[in-house]
Amino acid sequence: MNDLLASGFLAPGWGWYVAIMTVVSLLACLWILRANSTKKEHSAEAQLHGQNEWDGLREYDNPLPKWWSNLFYLTVIFAFGYLLLYPGLIVTNGLLGWSTASRYRAEVNEVKAETDPIFDAYAKQDVKTVSVDNGALKIGGRLFQTYCVQCHGTDMRGSKGFPNLVDNDWLYGGTPEAIETTILEGRNGVMPAFTAALKPEQITDAAQYVLSLSGRSTVAAAVGRGEGTFKQTCAACHGPDGKGNVALGAPNLTDNIWLYGGSLATIVETVTKGRQGHMPAQKDILGEARVHLLAAYVYAQSQEQAQSQLQSNRKP
Numbered sequence: 001m002n003d004l005l006a007s008g009f010l011a012p013g014w015g016w017y018v019a020i021m022t023v024v025s026l027l028a029c030l031w032i033l034r035a036n037s038t039k040k041e042h043s044a045e046a047q048l049h050g051q052n053e054w055d056g057l058r059e060y061d062n063p064l065p066k067w068w069s070n071l072f073y074l075t076v077i078f079a080f081g082y083l084l085l086y087p088g089l090i091v092t093n094g095l096l097g098w099s100t101a102s103r104y105r106a107e108v109n110e111v112k113a114e115t116d117p118i119f120d121a122y123a124k125q126d127v128k129t130v131s132v133d134n135g136a137l138k139i140g141g142r143l144f145q146t147y148c149v150q151c152h153g154t155d156m157r158g159s160k161g162f163p164n165l166v167d168n169d170w171l172y173g174g175t176p177e178a179i180e181t182t183i184l185e186g187r188n189g190v191m192p193a194f195t196a197a198l199k200p201e202q203i204t205d206a207a208q209y210v211l212s213l214s215g216r217s218t219v220a221a222a223v224g225r226g227e228g229t230f231k232q233t234c235a236a237c238h239g240p241d242g243k244g245n246v247a248l249g250a251p252n253l254t255d256n257i258w259l260y261g262g263s264l265a266t267i268v269e270t271v272t273k274g275r276q277g278h279m280p281a282q283k284d285i286l287g288e289a290r291v292h293l294l295a296a297y298v299y300a301q302s303q304e305q306a307q308s309q310l311q312s313n314r315k316p
C-alpha cells in the first residue's frame, strides 16, 4: 500500500478522490488544448475577437501558436509519465516504488551501517571501561544533549521532579550497572498519596519529622508525634533511618537534597498528593548500544563532579 495511506494520514476514500480529480484535470487540459488549437487554421483575415481593443492592442480569434500548445502537450505527457512512475496518485505506489518513507529508511540504514560497528565495539566493553574513553564520551555527550536534556537539563542538574545526575545522590543507585538499567528499562517512582490513610495533622507531624532528619529547625512536639507515624507508615520504603531505598527509588530524606523540594509546605504536598516520577525506558527507542554509551557518559560525568567537589572541599 502507499505509505501515505498505510500511515493512516489519509482515510482510504481520499486516495481515490485525489486520483480521480488528478486524472480528470489532466484529461480536461488535453481537451482544452485540442479545442483551442485545431478548430481554425492560421489565416491572414483572422477576425477580431469581439471588439476587444485596448491601448492599441487588439485581440484576434487565432488558434494558439503551435510551439506553445506543443509545450503544453509535453507538460501533460510529463505529468502522466510522472504519475506512472511516482506515487502521485496516492492509490498506487508508482512503478519505481519510490516514497519519502522508503528514502528515509534507506538513509537511516546508511547511517546505521556506518555507526553500528562503532557502537558495537563499545558495547563489548563494560561501562566503566567505556567511561574513560574520550571518543565514547563525545558520542555519549551528543546523545545526552539530544535525548535527555529536555528533562535533566543541559548541565545534567535536573529541575523539580527531574533528578540531578551529577550530585552523586542517587534514587536508584549510581553504579555503572544501576545507571544502565535505569536508562534501558526506565523507572517509575511511586510515592503514594496519604490523604485517605492519614489525617492532615498526622501528615504535618510526619513532615516535621522529615525536616528534622536533615537537621532543620522544627517544632519539637510535632517531631515526636511524627516519628511514630514515620516509623509505621514511611519507613517501609524510606528506611527506618530515612536514608531511602535504591530498590524502590525512595529518596534519602536525610541529605537535604530534594527532588520535589524540602520546604514544610512542599513535603506536606508530597505526602498528601503523592508523587509519580517517570523516567521513560530507552531500550526500544535508542537501543542497547546507544544506552551503553549514555550510561558511560552519565557515570563519567557524575564521577568527575564528585572528584571536583572533593578537591574544592579539601581547599582551606
Ligand code: HEC
Pocket: 144, 147, 148, 149, 150, 151, 152, 161, 162, 163, 164, 165, 169, 170, 171, 172, 173, 179, 182, 183, 187, 188, 189, 190, 249, 276, 277, 278, 279, 280, 282, 294, 295, 298
Ligand atoms: C521525560 C523526561 C525524561 C527524559 C527524556 C529522560 N529522563 Fe531520566 N529521569 C526522569 C525522571 C522523572 C527520573 C526520576 C524517576 C523517579 O522519580 O523515580 C529520571 C531518572 C533518571 C536516572 C536515575 C537517577 C537516579 O538518581 O537514580 C538516570 C541515570 C537518568 N534518568 C538518565 C537519563 C538519560 C541518560 C536520559 C536520556 C536518554 C534520560 N534520563 C531521559 C525523566 C526523564
Ligand code: HEC
Pocket: 188, 189, 190, 191, 192, 194, 206, 207, 210, 229, 230, 233, 234, 235, 236, 237, 238, 248, 249, 250, 251, 253, 257, 258, 259, 260, 261, 262, 267, 270, 271, 275, 276, 277, 278
Ligand atoms: C510505597 C513506598 C513509599 C512510602 C510508604 C512512602 N514513600 Fe515517600 N517516596 C517514595 C518514593 C518512591 C518517592 C520518590 C517519588 C518519585 O521519584 O517521584 C518518595 C518521595 C518522597 C518525598 C520527596 C523527596 C524529595 O526529594 O523531594 C518525601 C518528602 C517523602 N517521600 C516522604 C514520605 C513520608 C513522610 C512518608 C510516610 C507518610 C512516605 N514518604 C511514604 C516511596 C514511598
